[in-house]
Amino acid sequence: MRHIEEPARQIPVLMNVDIVVVGGGTTGPLAAVAAARQGKSVVLIERFGSLGGNLTLGLNTKPSGSMVGGLPLELWNLARSTGAAGEDYVARTKTGGVNIASPCDPEIMKMLLTRLCADAGVQILFETLVSRPILEGNTVIGVVIENKGGRSFIGAKVVIDCSADGDVAAAAGAPFIMGSGEDGESLKMQPVGMYFTMSDVDLPALARWARTTDDIPAQAIPATDDKLDYGLWLTGFNKTVQAYKVETGIDLPRENITLKTANGLMYVNATRVLDVDVFSPVEFSAAVIDCYRQIDEYARFLIKKVPGFEKSRISQIAPVLGVRETRHIHGEYTLTANDVMKGTSFEDTIAVDVSAFDVHAPKGEDVDFQGLQPYEIPYRCMVPMGVEQLLVAGRCVSADHVAHGRTRNMPACMAMGQAAGVAASIAVSSNTTVRHISTDGLQAILRKMGMPLHAADLQ
Numbered sequence: 473m474r475h476i477e478e479p480a481r482q483i484p485v486l487m488n489v490d491i492v493v494v495g496g497g498t499t500g501p502l503a504a505v506a507a508a509r510q511g512k513s514v515v516l517i518e519r520f521g522s523l524g525g526n527l528t529l530g531l532n533t534k535p536s537g538s539m540v541g542g543l544p545l546e547l548w549n550l551a552r553s554t555g556a557a558g559e560d561y562v563a564r565t566k567t568g569g570v571n572i573a574s575p576c577d578p579e580i581m582k583m584l585l586t587r588l589c590a591d592a593g594v595q596i597l598f599e600t601l602v603s604r605p606i607l608e609g610n611t612v613i614g615v616v617i618e619n620k621g622g623r624s625f626i627g628a629k630v631v632i633d634c635s636a637d638g639d640v641a642a643a644a645g646a647p648f649i650m651g652s653g654e655d656g657e658s659l660k661m662q663p664v665g666m667y668f669t670m671s672d673v674d675l676p677a678l679a680r681w682a683r684t685t686d687d688i689p690a691q692a693i694p695a696t697d698d699k700l701d702y703g704l705w706l707t708g709f710n711k712t713v714q715a716y717k718v719e720t721g722i723d724l725p726r727e728n729i730t731l732k733t734a735n736g737l738m739y740v741n742a743t744r745v746l747d748v749d750v751f752s753p754v755e756f757s758a759a760v761i762d763c764y765r766q767i768d769e770y771a772r773f774l775i776k777k778v779p780g781f782e783k784s785r786i787s788q789i790a791p792v793l794g795v796r797e798t799r800h801i802h803g804e805y806t807l808t809a810n811d812v813m814k815g816t817s818f819e820d821t822i823a824v825d826v827s828a829f830d831v832h833a834p835k836g837e838d839v840d841f842q843g844l845q846p847y848e849i850p851y852r853c854m855v856p857m858g859v860e861q862l863l864v865a866g867r868c869v870s871a872d873h874v875a876h877g878r879t880r881n882m883p884a885c886m887a888m889g890q891a892a893g894v895a896a897s898i899a900v901s902s903n904t905t906v907r908h909i910s911t912d913g914l915q916a917i918l919r920k921m922g923m924p925l926h927a928a929d930l931q
């Protein structure tokens with residue numbers, strides 16, 4: 473590739489704060505609120521115009537596990553109290569039941585997240601991209617941002633990278649692997665996809681059919697029709713999709729699809745594009761275009777072949793491509809497959825998580841969704857190697873490709889966000905580095921916030 477020289481220039485210092493949180497998605501707002509409630513000045517920087525990331529803009533809406541305590545539970549209880557989420561339910565899977573927090577209404581969730589941040593005193597900067605960190609030696613001292621006002625600098629004592637892709641950590645020089653890392657240049661990552669919603673689905677008719685067909689092996693169906701608006705969750709449809717493909721010759725790349733309701737709307741998780749390098753703008757855009765084609769085809773399939781969809785139509789398409797996996801930043805500890813399967817206990821645990829194991833095979837063969845015993849997330853997974861005053865939380869945390877099948881779920885991401893916010897504020901208060909804070913002190917605050925840290929803490 474040819475290169476040109478970008479001229480150096482002076483940029484203004486917009487502000488100096490204690491803590492910068494990069495990315496106002498699923499993880500970032502919880503990090504920001506946790507830090508601000510510890511009395512720190514916090515700025516939360518989000519490249520889009522609303523908070524929630526894959527939870528809201530991505531139309532994901534459903535955490536694949538229950539919220540076991542702390543800020544994640546506070547948020548979900550707030551959603552429930554405003555009618556933006558329903559009751560938790562147990563999803564039947566091939567390996568037994570998984571407790572799942574009800575999906576939320578993503579539009580209302582955007583408001584709730586914003587209100588939580590505002591009430592805690594977090595300064596939010598919307599439509600602002602963090603383009604790079606600035607370092608002194610190997611210590612991050614702030615970030616360069618870019619928005620309609622141009623480029624400027626925000627100084628910080630600690631930066632928390634909740635960008636999902638580990639943009640700041642990678643640019644700061646932290647080591648990482650992409651996906652499984654096994655294939656070197658040809659990446660092995662979970663596929664991308666794009667959610668859409670359908671309105672006017674006859675939910676009772678769909679539920680009646682789902683109870684009797686053998687084509688939906690994983691499901692949660694509320695006992696009564698008045699509960700169908702939240703918590704109807706159906707995964708399978710393989711035989712129905714296969715038969716439709718044979719009948720029509722249409723290319724539907726994913727045969728195992730998921731439907732779920734939130735606030736009466738049907739959320740469809742069906743599209744799939746394999747082998748996308750999301751850091752290539754050309755490949756990324758091609759994937760978006762392919763998802764649009766697939767959404768059209770899957771909607772047609774549902775209307776023609778699935779009872780209850782006869783009068784339905786597409787009502788919303790996620791404005792963002794759903795990316796499941798990119799960088800795993802190498803931290804002081806890398807969570808392994810064994811840790812999340814066996815539930816290894818850690819002295820520096822910052823959360824116990826009960827999320828499902830959820831891996832979409834990189835080559836598209838299948839989806840492995842199972843309930844497993846609780847596992848713990850150690851603080852060291854959020855402390856990148858080689859860079860000071862930087863934490864990572866959320867999808868890009870230090871976990872191998874298999875362990876990521878659990879840590880990428882939203883309850884885990886939110887719990888990590890909460891812990892990163894508290895850890896950063898401890899570092900600021902005690903004038904030490906995030907690498908050297910007292911994890912006993914961190915755990916004491918997390919416990920006070922109502923966060924279970926070990927399996928034994930779960931009721």
Ligand SMILES: Cc1cc2nc3c(=O)[nH]c(=O)nc-3n(C[C@H](O)[C@H](O)[C@H](O)COP(=O)(O)OP(=O)(O)OC[C@H]3O[C@@H](n4cnc5c(N)ncnc54)[C@H](O)[C@@H]3O)c2cc1C
Pocket residue numbers: 494495496497498499500517518519520524525526527532534535536537600601602603634635636637639664665666667741793794795796865866867868880881882883885
């Ligand atoms: C199709 C799909 C289905 C899924 N299904 C489930 C499910 O059923 N249950 C479940 O629990 N999980 C599911 N997941 C996983 C889960 O949604 C994500 O792993 C999780 O939401 C990631 O949270 P995050 O905060 O790390 O990232 P995001 O929620 O993506 O947030 C990152 C935020 O950072 C912002 N950002 C990024 N870079 C910058 C930058 N440089 N400057 C400023 N802002 C930036 C983004 O705009 C975004 O708002 C699914 C994922 C996908 C893609």
